[in-house]
Amino acid sequence: MTTSRIIQYEYAPGHFRASEPNLHQPDTLGDGEMILSMGPQHPSTHGVLKLEVVTDGEIIVDVVPHVGYLHRCFEKHAESLPFNQTIPFVDRLDYLAAMNCEHAFVMGVERMLGIQNDIPKRTEYIRVLVAELNRIAAHFVAIGTYALDIGAYTPFLWLMRDREHILRLMEWLNGARMLYNYIWVGGLFYDLPVGFEERCREFVAYLRPKLTELRQLVIENEIFVKRTANVGVLPLPVAINYGCTGPVLRGSGLRYDLRRVDGYSVYPELEFDIPIGEGTMGTVGDCWDRNQVRVRECHESLRIVDQCLDQLLGDHRRTRDYDPQAVIPKKIRPKAMDFYARAESAKGELGFFFRTDGKxxxxxxxxxxxxxxxxxxxxxxxxKGAMLADLVAIIGSIDLVMGEVDR
Incomplete structure (x- = not known):
């Protein structure tokens, strides 16, 4: 198993200092090699990611990520609060896909309590509906900012425009645009607003042709292809050894998605494909493959949303008898056990380990x-071996959210 080299930073007012020195020192460098520090300067990473880059001219010899001190203290918060009060902190891990984070955490607690089979089907379809909408919104940020990183400004504006429709739907749903606290243990905060399903139908019809435009504007653009094809190639064995998941792993050619592998919630009842990298424009596992996987996943998420709407307007339509909080336990007290639950977030496998004492x-x-x-x-x-100018393209193709890295 490959050992990861990620170095932690400490933050103090007025300065930003490494808790340990760079792995590479000037007296260990070869002829013509030098150490460059990239970051921390990018506002979307909150100034917490530094890359220690060793270069030989413009060729990269080594890169070591240094993770800065963002530290949300999620795990310590979770160990000092009841399970149901931890959900707002779960939102702040991957804050771009908060519904997916909530879904994974809540399912884990429900399985510990043994109430996963008591959840009403309408509740499950609503959970999948909002999670897939949030997945699209998260991928739009990934694709739009990636295009911005390598010099294309227009796609970012277009994708933020379309993402805004999703954020407004979420705001209508529960009053928040990014951090929701909507999926609760045993149910939901509230049922869908009246007319929400019909509005979602309109959004699906609006977005489908926009995704075609996105492929033409970005993914199939000649300049974009030249900047990303055959760059940052991640071989499948390396991806597996490092524990990569999500579009990063699927971009390397492995059809591995927990929505299919674990078949949780109502995903086994839905039809959707798992896109993988095929080396269409370059080599399997390059930057282009990882991004085209995200675009194709947006298409598949729209298919899932459509099928959920069919159920929510059909067999599992709203009724007066439906109570989204009917199964919520008054006291969450699992038996003494060690338990691990996982789900497919927008960026890969998000898992939660719980140890409980039964008291x-x-x-x-x-x-x-x-x-x-x-x-x-x-x-x-x-x-390693890439051009220095390609390092930004490689970082962007990974799609990082530092709130989840430094928990």
Whole structure:
């Protein structure tokens, strides 16, 4: 198993200093090699990611990620609060896909309690509906900012425009645009607003042709292809050894998606494909493959949303008898056990480990398995031998959210 090299930073007011020195020192460098520090300067990473880059001219010899001190203290919050009060902190891991984070956490608690089969089907379809809408919104940020990173400004504006429709739907749903606290243990905060399903139908019809435009504007653009094809190639064995998941792993050619592998919630009842990288424009597992997987996943998420709407307007339509909070337990007190649950977030496998003592509704230990942390650790492996100008393209193709990396 490959060992990841990610170094932690400490933050103090007025300065930003490494808790340990760079792995590479000037007296260990070869002829013509030098150490460059990239970052921390990007506002979307909150100034917490530094890359220690060793170069020989413009060729990258090695890259070591240094993770800055963002530290959301999620795990310690979870170990001091009841399970149901932890959900707002779960939102702040991958804040671009908060519904997916909530879904994974809540399913884990429900399985510990043994109530997963008591959840009404309408509740399950609503959960999948909002999770897939959030997946599209998260991929839009990934694709739009990636195009911006390598010099294309217009796609970013177009994708933010279309993402805004999803955020407005979410705001209508529960009053928040990014951090929702909507999926609760045993149910939901509230049922869908009246007319929500019809509005979603309109959005699906609006977005389908926009995704075709996105492929033409970005993915199939000649300049974009030249900047991303055969760059940052991640071989499948390396991706597996580093524990990569999500589009990063599927871009390397493995059809591995927990929505199919674990078949949780109502996903086994839905029809959708799992896109993988095929080396269409370059080599399997390059930057282009990882991005085209995200675009194709947006198409598949729209298919899932459509099927959920069919159910929510059909067999599982709203009735006066439906109560989204009917199964919510008054006291969450699992038996003493060690338990791990996982789900497919927008960026890969998001998992939660719980240790309970059977006496309290507060876990003794809570641990988050971050997909972004594993995906980040592979940067050094796939950057060696690349041009320095391609390093930004490689970082962007991984799609990192630092709130999940430094938990």
């Amino acid at each position: 309290s509704d507060v876990p003794v230990r809570c641990r988050c398995r971050s997909c972004c942390f594993h995906n980040l650790s592979v940067i050094g492996e796939i950057s």
